[in-house]
Amino acid sequence: MKKYLLTGHAGFLGRWVCKYLLEKGDSVVGVDTFEGGHENNVRELITQYPNTFVSLKVIATTREHKLQCYEKLFETDKYEEVIHLGAFASEGLSPFIRSFIYENNVIDSSIIINECIKHKCKLTYASSIATYGHGRSTPFKETDTPMPIDPYGIAKYVIELDIQAAHHTHGLQYKIFRPHNIIATYQNLNDPVRNVLGIFIKKALFEKKPFPIFGDGLQKRQFSYGNQVAKDIIDERLPWNEVYNVGGNISTTVLDLAKLVAKAAKVEFKIEQLPERIEAKIAEADHSKIEKYRGKVKEPKLESIVKEVVEYAEQTQDWTIRKLPKVEVWEGLPESWKKYLV
Numbered sequence: 001m002k003k004y005l006l007t008g009h010a011g012f013l014g015r016w017v018c019k020y021l022l023e024k025g026d027s028v029v030g031v032d033t034f035e036g037g038h039e040n041n042v043r044e045l046i047t048q049y050p051n052t053f054v055s056l057k058v059i060a061t062t063r064e065h066k067l068q069c070y071e072k073l074f075e076t077d078k079y080e081e082v083i084h085l086g087a088f089a090s091e092g093l094s095p096f097i098r099s100f101i102y103e104n105n106v107i108d109s110s111i112i113i114n115e116c117i118k119h120k121c122k123l124t125y126a127s128s129i130a131t132y133g134h135g136r137s138t139p140f141k142e143t144d145t146p147m148p149i150d151p152y153g154i155a156k157y158v159i160e161l162d163i164q165a166a167h168h169t170h171g172l173q174y175k176i177f178r179p180h181n182i183i184a185t186y187q188n189l190n191d192p193v194r195n196v197l198g199i200f201i202k203k204a205l206f207e208k209k210p211f212p213i214f215g216d217g218l219q220k221r222q223f224s225y226g227n228q229v230a231k232d233i234i235d236e237r238l239p240w241n242e243v244y245n246v247g248g249n250i251s252t253t254v255l256d257l258a259k260l261v262a263k264a265a266k267v268e269f270k271i272e273q274l275p276e277r278i279e280a281k282i283a284e285a286d287h288s289k290i291e292k293y294r295g296k297v298k299e300p301k302l303e304s305i306v307k308e309v310v311e312y313a314e315q316t317q318d319w320t321i322r323k324l325p326k327v328e329v330w331e332g333l334p335e336s337w338k339k340y341l342v
């Protein structure tokens, strides 16, 4: 039985990673700010695993206080591994909240990296294919030089570099994963500026409005099944000190995704076309490296995952918008987002 510290455990991917670790018989201390995640995501796990799962909330707001909290956490318990998923994960919003992104994502990660070094813990980190940047040939390979073009991608890459620097200076053992477009039950359906599937489902089921599409909707993405991504992140067959692309192989346009949501939610397919925004037209990753170690997996059909998430949304029916960070720069912000932000 291993003991893990899992950051972002109350988020979407964190919930799945937490569940699979607990099912394996491991013990998990989860730490989350609960700004993006939700108690509901882990309530059932708290009841089911009272002896092996602890869910903690980060209450510290200053860097000094956070340092003390993490120091105490690592002194109280011995963790074999830290899985660090905690982040504010909105790439699209990141150019408008850059200082928040660097503070929350980079500085907090540096605190965790320090503690891993001091306590000789292995570190698994969820980066993103946003590190690759746009306008380059696809599929992205781990050997490509990252060229992120927004604060979210830059922050992810800075953390990757810092983890690798800590490997060289202090022997920190790490795995870095670059996931993309993850979908499954428990995903945040309440964020109006992130997560296209969640946005479409909310439009169809709750707002009963057309699907908002930036540009022509021919942006291509490989939607990835969250349950499989979570299993890959904890897969012990993958060697340490490596970077892995992780996610689905099948590419779909955003327009086709909207059609699948319309079918699953039994609503008419209607779109509201919005001006194009700065985003990658095609974002596809190569997964041959991870497949070399764990083999190929049979991917569920996108249609069945969409149906599963629509049914989940119908049952949960909590459409309250989570609190979003305060906008720092309004210039260039998509008009359609302004009503949700302060």
Ligand SMILES: NC(=O)c1ccc[n+]([C@@H]2O[C@H](COP(=O)([O-])OP(=O)(O)OC[C@H]3O[C@@H](n4cnc5c(N)ncnc54)[C@H](O)[C@@H]3O)[C@@H](O)[C@H]2O)c1
Residues within 6 Å of the ligand: 007, 008, 009, 010, 011, 012, 013, 014, 031, 032, 033, 034, 035, 036, 037, 038, 058, 084, 085, 086, 087, 088, 089, 104, 105, 108, 126, 127, 128, 129, 178, 179, 180, 181, 182, 183, 188
């Ligand atoms: N979902 C995707 O498609 C995707 C793609 C690429 C990378 N990722 C990365 O995977 C990780 C999980 O993403 P997700 O989709 O589950 O997002 P999510 O928002 O559902 O979960 C992130 C969790 O981290 C928590 N959090 C935020 N800042 C924190 C901090 N400083 N300390 C501790 N907890 C903090 C949030 O409250 C939330 O519960 C993130 O690091 C994200 O950047 C996700």
